[in-house]
Amino acid sequence: MSRAGLEVLIRRVDPDVPLPAYAQPGDAGADLRTTVERELAPGERAVLPTGVSVALPEGYAAFVHPRSGLAARCGVALVNAPGTIDAGYRGEIKVIVVNLDPRESVRFERFDRIAQLVVxxxxxxxxxxxxxxxxxxxxxxxxxxxxxxxxxxxxxxTSGQVAEGGPTGGNRYASVVSDREGQ
Incomplete structure (x- = not known):
């Protein structure tokens, strides 16, 4: 069954930026792109503009989520994930990214997909x-x-219990770092 979908008004702040788009049928998030070139050193963060602003209907919000491929391949995460775009906000959507890779820089080119927008x-x-x-x-x-x-x-x-005797809760980042150092 096909649904027409909610109409969201969008304005290009950068006239050349592609509009957010769903990569596959059934996707929840539409890809947001950056309008700038930027290199992030390990541990560095930056605010990247997307070149678009939206007018959401009352009773709706948009949430900026990370892209799993950027996280898995490059160690890129969003600092305040998900970022919240309220219905009354009309400014440019910007994305706060951080490079969590301990050794490698990551480079963003103009119009790279950097996040997903879920309404x-x-x-x-x-x-x-x-x-x-x-x-x-x-x-x-x-x-x-x-x-x-x-x-x-x-x-x-090591795996197991923390000094206080409770479970650690799963520090997945530390596990990934340990795996990399063991290679």
């Missing part, structure tokens, strides 16, 4: 203060409480 309907809620929250199966279990990763002891670099 979603959002609810405006009323907050009601209470003395106690109702119970749930998860209760106050937070970071790493549902398991799924053996973890890495930050002090020794």
């Amino acid at each position: 979603q309907q959002v609810e405006r809620v009323r907050f009601r203060q209470v003395a106690e929250l109702p119970g749930s199966a998860r209760a106050e279990g937070g970071f790493g409480s549902t398991g799924g990763h053996a973890g890495l002891d930050p002090a020794s670099g």
Whole structure:
């Protein structure tokens, strides 16, 4: 079944930039491109312009998500992922990128795809203060409480428990760095 989709007004700040586009049918995110050339040294971050601004309908927001290929191949992440574009914002969409690769610089060329824009309907809620929250199966279990990763002891670099005796919660970045150093 095909859906017509929500109409979002868009303005090119840079007249030559390609409009955001979905790479494949069914994709949730439309690719955003940068309008500048920029090289990032290891650990460096930058604010990259996309050359577009949007007018979202009331009750919607757009979220700027990282591109998994940039993360996997180059170690590029977004500092505030996802970035939130509110319905009332009319300025140019900009993306804060960081190079997490410990050794290699990454270079962006004009019109490289740097992020994905996901538009979603959002609810405006009323907050009601209470003395106690109702119970749930998860209760106050937070970071790493549902398991799924053996973890890495930050002090020794080994799998297992942290010094305090709790699970590490899965420091995946440290695991990737350890894997690279072992090669």
